[in-house]
Amino acid sequence: MANLRQASLRHANLALVARTVLAAEAPPSRADVAAATSLTRSTVSRLVDELVTGGVLAEVDSAIGGPGQPGQPGRPSRPGRPGRPATPLTASTGRFAALGLQVGVGQLAARLVGLTGEVLAEQLVPLDLAGSRPGPSLRRLRTLTTRVLASTPPGMTVVGAGLALPGIVDHTEGRLLSAPNLGWEDVTPGAALRGALGDLTLCVGNEADLAAHAFAHPAPGRSSEPQDFVYLSGEVGIGGAVVVDGTVMTGRHGWAGEIGHVCVDPEGPTCRCGSTGCLEQYAGRLAMLAAAGLDASTPPAELARRAHAGDDKARTAVRSAARALGIALAGVVNVLDIPTVVLGGHLAQVGALLAPDVEAMLVRRVLSAHWVTSRVVTAPDDPAPGATGAALLALDRVVADPVAFVS
Amino acid sequence: MANLRQASLRHANLALVARTVLAAEAPPSRADVAAATSLTRSTVSRLVDELVTGGVLAEVDSAIGGPGQPGQPGRPSRPGRPGRPATPLTASTGRFAALGLQVGVGQLAARLVGLTGEVLAEQLVPLDLAGSRPGPSLRRLRTLTTRVLASTPPGMTVVGAGLALPGIVDHTEGRLLSAPNLGWEDVTPGAALRGALGDLTLCVGNEADLAAHAFAHPAPGRSSEPQDFVYLSGEVGIGGAVVVDGTVMTGRHGWAGEIGHVCVDPEGPTCRCGSTGCLEQYAGRLAMLAAAGLDASTPPAELARRAHAGDDKARTAVRSAARALGIALAGVVNVLDIPTVVLGGHLAQVGALLAPDVEAMLVRRVLSAHWVTSRVVTAPDDPAPGATGAALLALDRVVADPVAFVS
DNA sequence: GCTATAAGTTGCATGGCAAAACTAATCCCA
DNA sequence: TGGGATTAGTTTTGCCATGCAACTTATAGC
DSSP, X not given: OOOOOHXXXXXXXHHHHHHHHHHOSSOOOHHHHHHHHTOOHHHHHHHHHHHHHHTSEEETTSOTTOTTOOOSOOOXXXXXXXXXXXXXXXXXXXXXXXXXXXXXXXXXXXXXXXXXXXEEEXXXXXXXXXXXXXXXXXXXXXXHHHHHHHTOOTTOEEEEEEEEESSEEEXXXXXXXXXXXXXXXXXXXXXXXXHHHTTOOEEEEEHHHHHHHHHHOSSTTOOOSOSSEEEEEESSSEEEEEEETTEEEOOSSSOOOOGGGSBSOTTSOBOTTSOBSBTHHHHSHHHHHHHTTOOTTSOHHHHHHHHHHTOHHHHHHHHHHHHHHHHHHHHHHHHHOOOEEEEEEHHHXXXXXXXXXXXXXXXXXXXXXXXXXXXXXXOOOOSOHHHHHHHHHHHHHHHHOTHHHHO | OOOOOHHHHHHHHHHHHHHHHHHOSSOOOHHHHHHHHTOOHHHHHHHHHHHHHHTSXXXXXXXXXXXXXXXXXXXXXXXXXXXXXXXOEEEXXXXXXXXXXXEOSSEEEEEEEETTSOEEEEEEEEOOOTTOOHHHHHHHHHHHHHHHXXXXXXXXXXXXXXEEESSEXXXXXXXXXXXXXXXXXXXXXXXXXXXXXTTOOEEEEEHHHHHHHHHHOSSTTOOOSOSSEEEEEESSSEEEEEEETTEEEOOSSSOOOOGGGSBSOTTSOBOTTSOBSBTHHHHSHHHHHHHTTOOTTSOHHHHHHHHHHTOHHHHHHHHHHHHHHHHHHHHHHHXXXXXXXXXXXHHHHTHHHHHHHHHHHHHHHOGGGGTOOOEEEEOOOOSOHHHHHHHHHHHHHHHHOTHHHHO
C-alpha cells in the first residue's frame, strides 16, 4: 500500500462512494450511501456531485446524455413514506465503456461493454481456429475491433481494452506464451491489433480467469453470488480459475488455475503436456466425445442429448468425466476450502448430467464435507464470456480510481 | 474496506510507518522512512515520536526500559558521511509481547514472543497425546501458560494469545471441530485455559496455517523470502497451508490447506478420512515408517539415516513418498501457480532426500515448468512453529493498528 | 573554526471531513 | 387546504492531519 496523503483520502472515498452505488441492488440515494459508508451526508453529497458531473454516476430520471443539465429530480423510490423523496443514483450509461476481445478455439469476439455491464455492441464470428496461424486470425479480430469501436456512441469514452486468450499468458508483456489448443506459441497480439486500438492499451489475460471475473461481477463494482468459487472453462481442453472473495487468484506469474492438468490417475493416459492422467484426458471436450464414440466436431449438447436418451457409451463418457472432475476438484476444495464449483464452456452444456456425480464425489473426498457440502453450478451460456470479463476488468479501473477518469 | 475519515488517515499512516520500520533490514532513520513511504520528514517525525512514546518503536542506543528517557542520540549508522548522523529506529523490545500456544501430537508448547520476533520465554513438554483426553492435556497446557506468563518482564503488555491445533478449527467460535491425530472432537480450549489467560482473548488456529505464517514472517511486519509458497506440516498425518503474498489463505471457512487429503491415486489405500489414495497414505509419518518396516515411534531422522545408508526398504519408502508428494504438489502448483514448496514437520527431517525427487516430479507434471521451475525447501527445525506463528499473528495487530495499543 | 551536508523540528497554509443548522419536498391529518 | 412530521439534500463552520519551507542540530572535511 502506498502512503496516504489528504488527496488520496478523497480518492479513496470517491472510489468508495462509486463502489457503494454500483454494488447496490436498487439505486441508492445519497442518504443510503451515507448510511452504508458511515460517511456523513454532506461528504457523500459532495463526492456524488463530483461523480455525477464526471459521468461515473447518474441520477435516475435525469436527462440522459445531457451533462450539466440535472433535469427533474428523481421519482420517490419508496412511495408512501413521508419526507422528501430520495434521488436514486445509478451507474451512468453513455459516458464510459470498455472493449473486450476474445480469441477462442471456436470463435472470435469483440464487445463493447458499458458501466452497467450491458453489451453496447458486439461482433461474434464462429470460426475454427484450432491449428490456425496467428497472423490472419488476429487481422480478422482487428477488423471486428474496428467495427465495434466505430459504433461507440458520441460522447462516450472507451477507457481500456482487454483480450482473453485460451492459454498461458505473460500479462506484464502482453504476450501469449503458449496456447496448445490454437497451436500458437509466443504471440504478441497487441502489435497486430495496434491499428484498430488507437491509443488504447491492451491488457491480455487468460480466458478462464476473465470468464470467472465476469461470473463473479456482472457489472463493474457489482458482485454476484458466489464470491468464492472454482471456475472450469472447457473449450477443447480445460482451463480454470480460482476466485477468492470476488478476486481472481492469478498466482505468482499469472498462471494459476490450470486445473485441466491436475493429476487424476498417475497410471492414466499420457497428456499432450507430457504428464499422465491429467483431468483434461477425461473431461476435456475431445476426450469426452471420443469416449462417447462421437466425432470431434460434435457439439457437446448432442452428447448430453444421447446420455439423456440412454446411450450407453455417452453415459459412460459422462460418468468417467464426472469421476475425474470429482477427484480433481476434491483436491482443489481440500487445499482451498472453496465449496462452490462453476462449470463453464462445454462442461456447462453437460453440467446437469455431471453435477450430481461430481457432488457425490466431493462429499466422499473432501475432508470438511461433514460441515459444509460443496455445490456445483453451471455458468450461463455465452460463447465468449472472456470478452465480457476483459471489458469489465478494464471498467473496474474507473470504479477503483474515478479521479483518473473524471479529471 | 471501511470508509476513511481523517482520523483513520492518521491511523493508516501510523501503521504504515510502523510497518516500514519493522520491515526494514537495517534500522532506518526517520529520513529513510520518509523516503520509503513518500511521506514528508515532518510527518514521519511526528508519527515516529508517537510510536516511540507508545512503545512500538525505539531509537537504537536509547536507554532500554526507560520510557520517557530518550537517552543519548543513536550512533551514526553510515559513518564517513557528512551531515547530522541519523537516529536508527527499530521495534521496541520490552513493551509488547504475545502468547503462543500449541497442542501437538508429540508435545505441548507455550511461548512468549516479543515485537522483534524473539522468544522471551518458553515452556516445552514432549508428550504423546495421540488418543489422549482433551481435559487433562489442556490442564497441563494451562500450567505451562501460567508459568510462561509469570515470566513476563515488568512493564510489558501481553497483547494477545493464540493456540495452534492440529486439526480443523472453527476460528470464529474458537472451537476445535476435529483433530483425528489427537482423537479429539468438538473441543473449546478457550474455556479450559481461561484461568491462566486472564482477560486475554484466545485466537485458535490450524497448526500448519500458523507455522506457515511464522515461516513467512520471522517477526511482526517483517517478511522473509519466499512470500508465496505451499507449506507442508507433517506430524502424524500431513497438514498444509497456502501462502500468497505473505498471507495465509484460510479459505471460505478457514479450512484451506488440507493437502494431506489430496488424491494421489484413486485406486490407492483407503484413508481414515473415508477417501482413497490420499497423500497422507504415502507421505504421512506413520505411512512412511510402516513402508520402511520401522516402528511407529521411530524418529523420522532414523528413517533418513537408513535411507542414506542404503537400506532398501527405507529408500523405497522415501521414493514412494516423494512420488506421492510430487503428484499432489504438482496439482497444487498447477492450480495456484506458487512455485515454492516448504517442507516442515517430519518431512523437513527427510527433506534433503525428498527434495530432488519431488522437484523432478514437479518439472514433469507442472504445465508452466517450461518457464519457471519449482523449488522445494525445508523449514527450520522447531518442535512448535505453530506456537510462534500464533504469537506473531497476535502481535501483527499492534503493527496493523498501533493506535489501539498506544492509546 | 568554517563550510558543506544531511537529519530532524517548528510554524504556517491547505484541503478534506464532521457536525449542525438550514432548506426542500413529500405524507399525513385535521 | 394548510400545518406538522419526516426525510433528503445543502451550506456553514471548525477541526485536524498533512505538505511546505524555513530553521536548528550534528557531523565530515578542509
